[in-house]
Amino acid sequence: MKDVRIVVDVMGGDEEPQVVLDGISAALAADPALTVLAAGPQDIVVPFCDSTDRAEALIAPDVITMEDDPIQAVMTKRKSSIVIGCRAVKKGNADGFFSAGSTGAVTAAGTAYVTPFRYVTAEGERRPIRPCITSTLPNRSGGLTVFCDMGANPDVDPDDMVRFAQMGAAYASCVLGIKNPRIGLMSNGTEDTKGSHFTKECFPLMRQQVKGFAGNCEGSDMVSGNVDVVVTDGFAGNVALKATEGAAKFIMSELKGALMGSLKGKIAAVLLKDELKAIKAKLSGDAKGGAILLGLRGVVLIGHGATSVEAVKNGTLAAAEAVRADLVQNVADSMEGIL
Template sequence: MTTICVDAMGGDERPEVVLEGIAAALAADPELEVLVAGDEGVVGPFAESHERARALVTTEVIGMGEHPAEAVRAKRDSSIVRGCAAVRAGEADGFFSAGSTGAIFTAATLGVGRIRGIRRPALATALPGLDGHRTIALDLGANADARPEMLVQFAHMGRAYAKVVLGVEDARVGLLSNGTEDAKGSELAVSYHEALAAAGCGFAGNAEGTDLLLGSFDVIVCDGFTGNVALKSMEGTAKYLVKQIKAAAGESKRSAVGALLFKPALKRVAAELSGDEYGGAVLLGLKAPVFIGHGATSATAVAKGTAACAAAVRGGLVDGIAQALADAS
């Protein structure tokens, strides 16, 4: 039995949406148990009415707009802080929340704890690609500033994740830069390049922004500032195109009929890019898998995120990262 703690209070949606997702995850996986963290009125009835669901009653909620460090310090009985503590105490094997990324990062770093030797956890996701290829990208915003040796750790963690999640042995690592040539980059990016090239971590050279979805790298590393800008630029473009396509559908009868027939395919493509299809983002470098869903979540996203967290537990993600670090040092 694998136990995942799920934050019922996380995200912009009502807790009912999260509970619906948990129910779907439980129904799909008979070896899954869920520890549901949240207000008693929310989690109590759910645990009573669902097999393999237990309640973790909490009294506080950290909102999406709160200052992460302050909120984590102040709200000791929040679903996020208590969920991370439950993982540390061994009551759950992993944690999933669609709440504030910053608060989850802070609470998990303190509460779950880092793998020995890891300087800073990093936020990663498995981006979709052409012909089923996927690229693990990190750091997507946990560390705005990163020193070169941190990028090397990101590469090791990304490779371990690629192995567990994608089944890719000896993943090819790229460094996100402003050109493919070795000498390209800001002074900082060039220092990353030098550290990665010297480290023996599967480094295959510089990647460009286009390589995130269209490239052949298995892992692309960058500091959290660059990763956040790239991810938000991609999200913005996808949203922009979907909006423009919808607007164009209203311009003629021909377009309207076409859009109607084509809608299911378009929706699927857009969903694939949202990250919800493959469990959202994961914090790598912690002693247990911690997954973060989109704030604007859906029952499907919660179900997939919970399942992805269970898969990471079963695949041995944490041991894989610890082993990769041990092999490298």
């Protein structure tokens, strides 16, 4: 197994730093070829690293909070764990970075310091790719659907949507092993004529430039299995993702209430204990740990703010696996005109 060095943002997430430290310990126990650079204030990371094998302290006195303006914070808090973590990847001191901190700040720091790939336009111009947050959702066909952008770019151009689609397709091929993935453009109907002015601009470009483009799809196709990749802008994508997460939590809460509300339900819950645990695990984001920021010249994973020990562990391990799979280069190689 290839040795891998991953920076973990100890100050990321809504929980106390100890939750992240416990997640790092769990990741190190699960992967003997992993070294973690714990980024955070000296009084937190140094004692932990001194007492932990294969953990190194990366001193970062500044902290970027969820309330900070992401771009302003990245510009002014240059000794924060997010900025220092991304710079470590840029300098080659680390192979990847995982943070459950501010999505906007991680995206801004990744773009500024890890730097995006560039693509050649039809006019011969070299333009940077907008990174997009990409992950997978379980679908009714028993597989996984790639979803991008999940929130990195609220405002985009049609050309950006083409790049998202191409990167999402490459992710589906490289990571999930899906040959000839089907790509759908999220709209308010599957007919070619449906959509906002923006999606109607995107449609012909994607039909011309995206291999495997299957046309418009609906929000329900995030989990239907009718397409392998669902593409949208970061604003709509983040709204759709959180609506889906909220619906899943509501259903699980209602199911738990129904089962615990009567003796008959409690007996059913005991009999279905393993099945219910499997459903909960499938709907939880902890198993994936995070979503990758595609389009950068390095591995950057973003975890959910309401993180847990299990999520930090799995996010750190997922970053290491992405490095070992050479995901960044595989995605770049799958797209024409990438520099």
